[in-house]
Amino acid sequence: xxxxxxxxxxxxxxxxxxxxxxxxxxxxxxxxxxxxxxxxxxxxxxxxxxxxxxxxxxxxxxxxxxxxxxxxxxxxxxxxxxxxxxxxxxxxxxxxxxxxxxxxxxxxxxxxxxxxxxxxxxxxxxxxxxxxxxxxxxxxxxxxxxxxxxxxxxxxxxxxxxxxxxxxxxxxxxxxxxxxxxxxxxxxxxxxxxxxxxxxxxxxxxxxxxxxxxxxxxxxxxxxxxxxxxxxxxxxxxxxxxxxxxxxxxxxxxxxxxxxxxxxxxxxxxxxxxxxxxxxxxxxxxxxxxxxxxxxxxxxxxxxxxxxxxxxxxxxxxxxxxxxxxxxxxxxxxxxxxxxxxxxxxxxxxxxxxxxxxxxxxxxxxxxxxxxxxxxxxxxxxxxxxxxxxxxxxxxxxxxxxxxxxxx
Amino acid sequence: xxxxxxxxxxxxxxxxxxxxxxxxxxxxxxxxxxxxxxxxxxxxxxxxxxxxxxxxxxxxxxxxxxxxxxxxxxxxxxxxxxxxxxxxxxxxxxxxxxxxxxxxxxxxxxxxxxxxxxxxxxxxxxxxxxxxxxxxxxxxxxxxxxxxxxxxxxxxxxxxxxxxxxxxxxxxxxxxxxxxxxxxxxxxxxxxxxxxxxxxxxxxxxxxxxxxxxxxxxxxxxxxxxxxxxxxxxxxxxxxxxxxxxxxxxxxxxxxxxxxxxxxxxxxxxxxxxxxxxxxxxxxxxxxxxxxxxxxxxxxxxxxxxxxxxxxxxxxxxxxxxxxxxxxxxxxxxxxxxxxxxxxxxxxxxxxxxxxxxxxxxxxxxxxxxxxxxxxxxxxxxxxxxxxxxxxxxxxxxxxxxxxxxxx
Numbered sequence: 001x002x003x004x005x006x007x008x009x010x011x012x013x014x015x016x017x018x019x020x021x022x023x024x025x026x027x028x029x030x031x032x033x034x035x036x037x038x039x040x041x042x043x044x045x046x047x048x049x050x051x052x053x054x055x056x057x058x059x060x061x062x063x064x065x066x067x068x069x070x071x072x073x074x075x076x077x078x079x080x081x082x083x084x085x086x087x088x089x090x091x092x093x094x095x096x097x098x099x100x101x102x103x104x105x106x107x108x109x110x111x112x113x114x115x116x117x118x119x120x121x122x123x124x125x126x127x128x129x130x131x132x133x134x135x136x137x138x139x140x141x142x143x144x145x146x147x148x149x150x151x152x153x154x155x156x157x158x159x160x161x162x163x164x165x166x167x168x169x170x171x172x173x174x175x176x177x178x179x180x181x182x183x184x185x186x187x188x189x190x191x192x193x194x195x196x197x198x199x200x201x202x203x204x205x206x207x208x209x210x211x212x213x214x215x216x217x218x219x220x221x222x223x224x225x226x227x228x229x230x231x232x233x234x235x236x237x238x239x240x241x242x243x244x245x246x247x248x249x250x251x252x253x254x255x256x257x258x259x260x261x262x263x264x265x266x267x268x269x270x271x272x273x274x275x276x277x278x279x280x281x282x283x284x285x286x287x288x289x290x291x292x293x294x295x296x297x298x299x300x301x302x303x304x305x306x307x308x309x310x311x312x313x314x315x316x317x318x319x320x321x322x323x324x325x326x327x328x329x330x331x332x333x334x335x336x337x338x339x340x341x342x343x344x345x346x347x348x349x350x351x352x353x354x355x356x357x358x359x360x361x362x363x364x365x366x367x368x369x370x371x372x373x374x375x376x377x378x379x380x381x382x383x384x385x386x387x388x389x390x391x392x393x394x395x396x397x398x399x400x401x402x403x404x405x406x407x408x
Numbered sequence: 409x410x411x412x413x414x415x416x417x418x419x420x421x422x423x424x425x426x427x428x429x430x431x432x433x434x435x436x437x438x439x440x441x442x443x444x445x446x447x448x449x450x451x452x453x454x455x456x457x458x459x460x461x462x463x464x465x466x467x468x469x470x471x472x473x474x475x476x477x478x479x480x481x482x483x484x485x486x487x488x489x490x491x492x493x494x495x496x497x498x499x500x501x502x503x504x505x506x507x508x509x510x511x512x513x514x515x516x517x518x519x520x521x522x523x524x525x526x527x528x529x530x531x532x533x534x535x536x537x538x539x540x541x542x543x544x545x546x547x548x549x550x551x552x553x554x555x556x557x558x559x560x561x562x563x564x565x566x567x568x569x570x571x572x573x574x575x576x577x578x579x580x581x582x583x584x585x586x587x588x589x590x591x592x593x594x595x596x597x598x599x600x601x602x603x604x605x606x607x608x609x610x611x612x613x614x615x616x617x618x619x620x621x622x623x624x625x626x627x628x629x630x631x632x633x634x635x636x637x638x639x640x641x642x643x644x645x646x647x648x649x650x651x652x653x654x655x656x657x658x659x660x661x662x663x664x665x666x667x668x669x670x671x672x673x674x675x676x677x678x679x680x681x682x683x684x685x686x687x688x689x690x691x692x693x694x695x696x697x698x699x700x701x702x703x704x705x706x707x708x709x710x711x712x713x714x715x716x717x718x719x720x721x722x723x724x725x726x727x728x729x730x731x732x733x734x735x736x737x738x739x740x741x742x743x744x745x746x747x748x749x750x751x752x753x754x755x756x757x758x759x760x761x762x763x764x765x766x767x768x769x770x771x772x773x774x775x776x777x778x779x780x781x782x783x784x785x786x787x788x789x790x791x792x793x794x795x796x797x798x799x800x801x802x803x804x805x806x807x808x809x810x811x812x813x814x815x816x
Contacts, residue, residue, distance in 0.1 A: 058739030058747045088735045088747065090764035123732025124765050310718075311811055318812030324531025327496045331466030339466045339496065356498035357532050396812070400805050403719055404726030 006184075008277035008285050008373060008393070009160040015147035015178045016165070020044030020241025021199040023150035024142040028135025030083030030121065030128070036153045038132070040139035041078040041197070042108070044241045048203075049075035049116070050210035052217045054234035060087035061094045062117050065101075066235060069113050073206025075239055076110040079136065080154045080195060081119040082182070084127050092126035099129050100136065107140050118195050118235050120182065121156055151180040154195055157402060158184050158278050164270035168263040170256040173246035175202035177263055181271040183234075184226065184278040196221065196236040196271050202260060203242035204249040211252060212261045213238045213268075220268035223300065223390045225307050226279040238264070276391045281398025283373075284316055286391065290379045293386030298335045303390035305333035306377065313395035316377075319370040321363055323351040326377060341382030346370060354382070411810065416685035416693050416781060416801070417568040423555035423586045424573070428452030428649025429607040431558035432550040436543025438491030438529065438536070444561045446540070448547035449486040449605070450516070452649045456611075457483035457524070458618035460625045462642035468495035469502045470525050473509075474643060477521050481614025483647055484518040487544065488562045488603060489527040490590070492535050500534035507537050508544065515548050526603050526643050528590065529564055559588040562603055565810060566590050566686050572678035576671040578664040581654035583610035585671055589679040591642075591686070604629065604644040604679050610668060611650035613658045620660075620669045621646045621676075628676035631708065631798040633715050634687040646672070684799045689806025691781075692724055694799065698787045701794030706743045711798035713741035714785065721803035724785075727778040729771055731759040734785060749790030754778060762790070 021043055028038040051070040053063045069075075079100050086093045101112035108115075119127060145153070151161035166177045183194030198213075217236055242248075249257045277285055288306050293299035306312055309329035315322040323344040330337050340355035347369030351361055369375065375394075429451055436446040459478040461471045477483075487508050494501045509520035516523075527535055553561070559569035574585045591602030606621075625644055650656075657665045685693055696714050701707035714720055717737035723730040731752040738745050748763035755777030759769055777783065783802075 056736065056739035057745050058735045058750065085732075088732060088750075088760065088763060088765075090748065090762075092764075123730075123735055124760060310807070314808055314811035317808070320812070322531075324493075324496060327466045327531055328464065331464035337465050340498065342466065342496075352496065352532060354498075355496060356500075357496075395808065397805050397808050399718070400722055400725070400803065400808060403722035404728070404804070 004159065006159045006278045006282055008282055010274065010277065012148040012151065012161050012163050013165045015163055016176055018176055018178055018199045018241065019201045019243030020047060021239055022144045023147065024139045025145045025149055025153040026135045026139035026142055028081065028131045030081060030131060033083070037082040038135040038139055039080040039150050039153045040136060043076050043078070043239055044243060045076065046242055047075050048073055048206040048209050048240040048242070049237060050206060050213040051235060051237045052214055058088060060085055060119065061097045062086060062119050063235060065097055066116055066118070069116060070210065072113060074114055075116055076108050076114040077104045078116045078118070078197065078237065078239070079104060081127060081132065082154055082156055083121040084119060084125055085121045085123050086119040086127040087123045089124065089126040096127040096129050096132060100132055103133060103136055116237060120154070120193055120195055147178055147180060151182070154180065155182045157280060158182050160278060162271065162274035162278065164267045164274070166263045166267045168259050170202060170246040170249065170260060173244050175200055175244040175246060175260070177267050179267045179271045181275055183275040184280050194221065194234050194275055198238040198264065198267060200240050201242070201244040202240050202249065203244065203246050204240040204260065208249055208252060208257060209238055209240055212264050215261065216265040216268040219265060220272040223388070224272045224276050225304060225390065225392050226276065273391060276393050279393035280402045281396040281400070282393030283396050284394040285374045286316055286393060287374070287376045288379065288390050288392065289376060290381070290389070291387045292381040292383055294336045294384045295386040296388055299386040299388035300390065302330055302333045302335050302337070302379065302381070303388050305329050306379065307390045307392035310395055313392065316370065316375055317394035317396045319367070321346055321351060321366045321370060326379065327352070330379060336383060337381055338383060343380040343382065345378035347376050348378070411565065411567045413567045414686050414690055416690055418682065418685065420556040420559065420569050420571050421573045423571055424584055426584055426586055426607045426649065427609045427651030428455060429647055430552045431555065432547045433553045433557055433561040434543045434547035434550055436489065436539045438489060438539060441491070445490040446543035446547055447488040447558050447561045448544060451484050451486070451647055452651060453484065454650055455483050456481055456614040456617050456648040456650070457645060458614060458621040459643060459645045460622055466496060468493055468527065469505045470494060470527050471643060473505055474524055474526070477524060478618070480521060482522055483524055484516050484522040485512045486524045486526070486605065486645065486647070487512060489535060489540065490562055490564055491529040492527060492533055493529045493531050494527040494535040495531045497532065497534040504535040504537050504540060508540055511541060511544055524645060528562070528601055528603055555586055555588060559590070562588065563590045565688060568686060570679065570682035570686065572675045572682070574671045574675045576667050578610060578654040578657065578668060581652050583608055583652040583654060583668070585675050587675045587679045589683055591683040602629065602642050602683055606646040606672065606675060608646070608648050609650070609652040610648050611652065611654050611656045612648040612668065613656060616657055616660060616665060617646055617648055620672050623669065624673040624676040627673060628680040631796070632680045632684050633712060633798065633800050634684065681799060684801050687801035688810045689804040689808070690801030691804050692802040693782045694724055694801060695782070695784045696787065696798050696800065697784060698789070698797070699795045700789040700791055702744045702792045703794040704796055705794070707794040707796035708798065710738055710741045710743050710745070710787065710789070711796050713737050714787065715798045715800035718803055721800065724778065724783055725802035725804045727775070729754055729759060729774045729778060734787065735760070738787060744791060745789055746791060751788040751790065753786035755784050756786070
């Protein structure tokens with residue numbers, strides 16, 4: 001199926017080389033399509049790695065093995081297969097991952113567990129080992145690709161390549177971060193069919209990198225939802241090659257660590273937003289801001305209940321200021337809420353306050369706000385200091401069209 | 409918006425009179441529509457009542473008051489308003505309910521708390537008291553309506569009137585049950601915008617009726633979902649007039665009580681299925697059968713995770729035997745599951761067993777099954793004896809069309 005580029009797409013940023021992290025692309029032919037679908041990233045010796053993975057208990061071998069591999073903290077390569085998730089394929093799935101790791105490790109002269117593998121696409125079909133082997137052989141010999149080409153190659157139902165760039169000065173040494181991400185459907189917190197990778201030339205101890213990535217993911221990838229479905233393959237990995245030569249970051253409290261953590265959180269949030277902007281069928285980018293909850297965690301759960309509500313998402317698609325559906329979604333979240341203290345607004349205009357429609361509520365500015373591409377829903381619980389922001393997209397005919405006809 | 413009758417609709421059954429419970433309909437004009445929208449049920453003195461209500465914490469005054477009223481166990485009347493839910497309307501909503509109760513109580517010479525009120529429709533607009541008052545005045549004088557007319561009058565986005573009939577012999581006395589229900593969107597367990605009423609001429613103590621209704625709801629109304637959204641107004645009430653003259657049912661263990669409980673559960677399940685059959689945009693009725701879970705409760709949560717998954721529901725809409733999406737939905741339920749023991753089937757044919765696609769899997773019978781109006785998904789966890797069955801419908805363009813353009 002040919003998909004139109006999302007109307008919420010952003011251009012791919014100018015992304016510089018990262019010393020020690022080089023993408024290469026090839027065509028393995030996992031599906032009957034005329035595009036590259038295998039991406040190979042070669043990483044310098046000593047590269048630190050950290051990862052966060054789906055909590056779906058029916059996860060793929062790639063996820064199971066990756067979760068173990070990050071514990072050692074070192075990576076030399078990453079292979080990403082697009083078009084076949086290799087999930088729910090039993091021992092044949094495990095063998096396919098093992099074969100890829102062995103092939104690349106043999107080429108690089110490293111341990112197989114320093115080779116990370118991700119796969120995304122249809123569930124239940126073992127990854128064909130012959131296609132993977134041939135594709136990797138081509139990729140190992142290929143000239144480096146651009147980040148944009150790599151971002152396009154890891155995509156499946158994505159309608160535009162997604163990347164973000166940041167830089168930060170660590171104790172006098174400039175370092176760069178480049179992130180790419182894929183995902184548009186099966187997106188929900190706890191990592192959906194989303195694969196995200198951040199590469200940096202900073203020198204960072206693996207344990208610290210893991211702590212910073214976990215924190216950054218909580219406020220970014222775990223605060224987005226497209227359709228509440230959680231994929232079996234979701235993975236975010238961060239690789240730090242150390243080529244920039246900054247003094248090794250080891251302590252979470254050092255000013256340089258805090259600077260890097262902020263840059264990492266920014267790039268993760270940008271990548272997460274790009275996934276929402278390519279939400280299947282999305283016509284509008286929706287930010288749900290929750291304040292006044294009993295805690296931040298409660299605010300996040302309320303925000304996600306609203307962001308996952310089909311009735312709220314279709315109302316936004318219809319440009320309908322139907323705040324009653326927002327009330328309904330708050331009420332079903334299973335979190336503390338008091339109907340008579342609840343306030344709901346759109347784009348900075350309150351529609352209802354303290355459990356009642358505002359008597360002088362003028363829908364004109366709200367109607368204008370809802371006609372735009374970026375919509376904000378404000379929810380104040382009036383109970384405490386808890387706050388959270390989550391992001392989603394509207395639910396449109398496009399989502400149905402894509403998902404009632406995705407498997408070939 | 410004029411909606412086409414659901415292709416899954418069933419004809420309204422031949423429903424007999426229930427002594428002591430008489431419906432009357434009128435046109436209050438809550439919306440700009442040319443149909444009756446107010447239903448008044450007069451109940452004989454001594455009628456027992458039981459109720460189950462939405463767990464949405466932003467519930468309407470109708471629900472708040474009804475929940476208190478059932479504790480006394482007696483009812484003389486029920487008024488149902490269609491087109492305005494009166495939810496999230498503050499003190500004006502409470503006053504509208506109080507006014508209806510006072511008007512009907514004055515007419516019948518009963519206590520206001522013996523008058524039950526339900527309202528369904530748009531949230532956030534106080535129920536207009538003048539329209540309610542005039543509509544009730546007409547209904548009080550109207551000739552009795554049929555059950556089918558009453559079922560049509562309580563509907564909103566419903567595309568067909570929904571009813572079920574049952575009879576049972578209690579210690580030699582035949583008694584009859586007639587149930588009507590409305591609801592098609594905002595349907596999820598814990599009662600969605602669903603209003604259901606069961607009337608019987610049996611003589612039953614209120615406490616026992618409540619216990620039986622709660623049990624029956626668990627395996628029926630709380631096992632259906634259209635879109636995972638839980639309304640602020642959902643209500644199921646059971647009224648037992650006692651006019652049949654059977655010896656009063658008081659003990660849950662008596663054979664007659666067990667017979668009645670079974671009939672009540674049947675009628676509740678029939679009514680629940682009718683709501684799914686009118687799910688907004690539904691083209692297929694889906695039964696999800698879960699076996700082998702660690703407990704019945706775990707099986708039900710897994711079943712609901714599958715039944716609520718947009719990706720599963722769109723796959724069924726597309727007649728795609730995409731069992732990988734079922735695996736995903738099982739895995740995200742947050743319940744015990746072992747990927748390598750999990751089996752998935754459609755219409756009695758296993759597609760995957762013990763965590764792998766079956767090598768000799770023939771999709772032909774599954775493809776034929778998925779072309780039908782009634783689809784079964786079988787899930788065996790392979791872990792224990794827990795089982796549950798839940799029901800839902802597919803997710804189609806019709807759902808988007810209805811909900812992106814519902815509020816006038």
